[in-house]
Amino acid sequence: MGTTSKQPVQISRRAFLGSTAALAGAAAIGASVTGGLARADQPRDQAAEEVKINYCRGNCGANMCHWDVHVREGKVVAMKQHIHPDADPVTKGRSKGCLRGMSMMETLYNERRVKYPMRRVEGTPRGGGEWERVSWDDALGEIVQKWGGYIQQFGGKSIVRWSVYGSTVTLNSSYGSWPKLCTILGISSFLPGADQAQMFTYNQMGVKNFGCDGPSIAKNSKNIIIWGANPAECSPQEFRYMQEARDRGATLTLIDPNITATSAKVNRQLFVRPGTDSALGMAICKYIIENQLVDWEFQLRSTTAMYLVKSTDGKFLRDSDFGIPAVPNGMSNSATGIAYTTDPAFIWDNTQGKAVHIEEVTDPAFMGTFTVDVNGQPIECTTALSLLHNRCAEWTLERTAELCGITEQEIVDLANAMVDGPTIFAVSNGLGHTVYSHAVFSVSVALSALTGNFLKPGCGLAYCGVTASMPWIPVSYDQYMVPPDSKPGPVYAALKFPDIMETGKYKGEDAPIKSIVVVSANPLANTPDRQAMLKAWDQVEFTVTVDPIMTETAQFSDLVLPAAQWLEEEDASVAMFTPYTPWGEKCVEPAFEAKSDFDITRELALKFGLEQLYTKTYEQVAQEMIATSMNGLTGKEPLDVNGELVTYERLQKEKAIRVLHDEYYDPYFLMQDFRISFYLEDPRQINDYGVAIDVEKERLPFFQPPAEAWPYSVAGFEKNPLAEKYPLIFFTAHTRYRTHTTTGYNPWMLELQEGPQLHMNAKDAEVRGLGHGDLVKVFNDRGFVVVALCIDNALQPGIVNLPHGWQADQFIAGHYQDLTMRECDPFDCNDNYFDCLCEVVKYEEA
Structure with a gap:
């Protein structure tokens, strides 16, 4: 451990980075920090090299690729794709990986590595870069002293843990050790908004990454619908299976407004107008129903399409409506926590002329409205499929083609491709970045269900071709030895953080946020409306960041704790995107004074006097x-x-x-009645911050233009008046070099890029008098960013793109998150990065 003198050493940002870089250089060539550099003439293989196996936690959405980690003299010197012993000699089976994953070793010896606990020098501004090194004992002591005071005066809810998806493991990061400690102390948490449009919607509907795996796609899929995704860049390790399917004769269709790397690898592309995808999906639902293309056998066997919906309350007609008690079956919805029950539903039998249980039906009515006698009261009931058809009725081929900017024939061809299965719907988070975009994911469930593309090889809904069936899940540490009477603090929607700091309230209740601890996250770089976030952040008395890297958020913190990187700890995942057990062995000891989250929280707990709840070692708990x-x-x-x-x-x-074997596909739905339902019987919002959802609207797919990014007057929808001032839609799309900011300071990845650039179509540049390489200011009423311009005709005119993953000190001025907005739908509290208008001018101060 480090020590602190009575006169703390003050370290400027330049000196901090410089000293780290010197040690990083020594480590990168296999030198021992304590023993000095190896002799230049010493043969490379003289030192014994050990190979460990770990898996990537880069959070690309298709991660958990296994790596052979080569270790020499206690340092990682190389990472190579692990070839599983059961791999096919031609395709290497499910062995996978990408250059981002391979470059993760650079995090260990990066010049930005946090080496020691660091405290902001008193009297200097947050973000000023003036630090003093402190010991672990002093750092943890300061946390205990301040948190203890806050808890005593305001309660545990006055401290908030801010975690996102930086590392989804069992013992460490945001899913294990920190939740355990925070639950015991009654600490609150922020609900991240990133990707909730997809994740929350699919989880509530029971189909998160539900379908089949890559090899099954390669062998069985006939049609592959890539919707709002760019897997050629963002998920190359999974996209290869789609390419194998294409080589075999499958048809790949891409739905994307812009030309991407994936565009060159598909059979056809629909260049839809941004933000119109849910209307496109609803038009196809209407076409499939009206042209009798529904897989009726699948509906009867595996969906709720023919379930009767009561006009009185919008719920399915069930036994409990006739006084027969529903019996809990031990299952619940992973998104809402609603307990599932055994409570059989009714459908209408045309021959018998009455509502019956599904096992009693002889002639099921899939569509129609019927009157059912319920305890002597006539109640009008309509099938779920009829309600879906009614909702989609306005989306004729003609109107949809006008709205989406494509032809009627393209819509028909897409509908026929979906029907002509086995079809996989590769739907990514790229669709989910506007305020009402969760409706796109709702309609994708309806399309998959109507066409019967579930529960068989080569079918399903998958994030770029990945299933998350989780046949192996370690029990999470977050509830391990937690007293049963422990109660965590409130969960606040992160997007409402500025409102909380302004009013001191959340849903009418006191919300005195005095301290924030950031774990496995970089919210100041990745949360929309950054200027509002920074203002709120500055009102918090005590901020702590736990991270291996001096991220943008760490730079604005009062105390920074050096966390171990994933190659420095043994752990297993709480999620699963691989057919192999996602378990990684410890490859090297934590560098400098870094500690695992397990050890950090354990030492904090001991200082809080919680010894009786932390009696076992890391190794004992892992086992x-x-x-x-x-x-x-x-x-x-x-x-x-x-x-x-x-x-x-x-x-x-x-x-x-x-x-998981190559032919794996998910065999049934973990939902009420074990059936898929495109109709949400009891829609719930992800977090109640005092604004109610429109329950009727959320029960089925819908279309509503983006809240801001709608510069069009088309198909009866008028453009946003703000577009007169800010006519360009602002995207921040992913590339092959970045997974959010995880590789943001990775020198290998930075070598392959030219810094942050704004991509713009030549037509848009010409009318603004701009040329390739000009420094430009991208701005709106919320903020601005200054970057170089890249003329890029892969973009539709009217759209600009500043690729995602950069941090404040990498821009010339401003920040791209200064432009984005916090407005969200109360259903999902989603981060809506692409629901943003802007203008671009030449940077006159250049």
């Missing part, structure tokens, strides 16, 4: 978590593809165990 793992689909013991039990001892020996 227990894995020993109590289960199959997330069945709830039973986890078995490998050969039916053998997955154990901690096997993982220690085999490192990665195959738990």
Whole structure:
């Protein structure tokens, strides 16, 4: 551990980065920090090289690729794609990886690595870059002293944990150690808005990444619909299976307003107008229903299409309506927590002329409205499919073509491709960045269900071709030895943070936020409306960031704690996007004075006097978590593809165990009645901040133009008047070099880029007198950013794109998140990065 003198050493930002860079250079060439540099004439292989196996936690959405990590003299010197022993010699089976994952070793020895606990020098501004090194004992002591005071005066809710998806593991980061400690102390948390349009909608509908896996797509899919995604750049390790399918004869269709790297690898592309995707999906639903293209057998067997919906309350007609009690079945919705019950529903039998249970039907009515006698009261009931058809009725081919900017024939061809299965719907988060975009994901469920593209090989809804069935899940540490009477503080929607600091209230209740601890997140770089966030951040008395890297958020914090990087700790994932067990062994010791989140929270707990809740070592707990793992689909013991039990001892020996076979597809739905439902019987909002949702609207797909980014007058929808002032739609799309800001300071990735650039169509540049390479100011009423201009005719005129993943000190001036807005729909509290208008001018101060 480090020590602190009575006169703390003050370290400027330049000196801090310089000293780190010197050590990073030594580490990168395999030198021992304590033993000096190796002799230049010493053969490279003289030192013994050990190979460890770990998996990537880069959060690209298709991650958890396994790597062979080469270690020499206690330093990681190389990472190579791990070839699983059961891999096919031609395709390498499910062995995968990308250059972003390979470059993650650079995080260990990056010049931005946080080496020691660092405290902002008193009297200097946040973000000023003036630090003093302190010991772990002093740093944790300061946290305990301040948090203890806040808890005593304002309660645990006055401290907020801000975590996102930086590392989804069992013991460390935002899913294990920190939630445990925060629950015990009654600490609050922020609900992140990133990607909630997709995640919350799919989770509530029970189909998050539900379908089949990459090899099944390669072998079985006939049509692949890539909707709002660019997997050629963002998920190359999964996109290869789509390419194998295309080589076999499958048709790949891309729906995207712009030309991307994926465009060159598909059979056709629909260049839709931004923000119109849900209307496109509804038009196809209407076309499929009216042209009798519905998979009726699948509806009867696996959906709720023919369920009767009561006009009185919008819910399905069930036994409980006739006084027969519903019986809890032990399941619940992962998004809302609503408990599922055994409560059989009714459908209409045309022959019998009455409502019956599904097992009693002889002639099911899929569409229509009927009157049912419910306890002596006549109640009008309509099938869910009829309600869907009614909702989609306005979206004729003609109107939809006008709205979306495509032809009627393109819509018909897309509908026929969806019907001509097996079809996989590769739907990404790229669709979910406008205020009402969750409706796109709702309609994608309806399309998958209507066409029967579930529960068989080569079908389903998948994030760029990945299933998340989770046949092996370690029990999470967040509830381990937590007293049953412990109660965590409130969950606040992160987008409402500025409002809380302004009013001191949340949903009418006191919300005195005095301290924030950031774990596995970089919110000041990645949350919309950054200027509002910074203003709120400055009103918080005490801010702490725990991270391996001096991120933008860390730079604006009062105290920064050096966290271990994932190659420096043993852990397993709480999610699963791989057919192998996502478990990684510890490859090297934490660099400098870094500690795992497990150790940091344990030491904090001991200082809080919680010794009785932290009696076991890291190794003991890791073994227990894995020993109590289960199959997330069945709830039973986890078995490998050969039916053998997955154990901690096997993982220690085999490192990665195959738990999904190539032909895997999800066999049933973990939902009420084990059926898929495009009709939400009881829609819930992700977080109640005092604004109610429109329940009727949320039960089915809908179309509503983006709240801001709508510079069009078309198909009866008038353009946003703000477009007169700011006519350009502002995108911040992903590229092959970045996963949010995870690789934001990675020198290998930075070498391949020319810095942040604004991409603009030549037509838009010409009318503004701009040329390639000009420094430009991108701005709106919320803020601005200054970058170089890149003429790029891959973009539609009217759209500009500043690729995602940069941080404040990488821009010439301003920040791209200064332009984005916080407005959200109360259904999902989603971060709506693309719902943004702007203007661009030459930067006159250049």
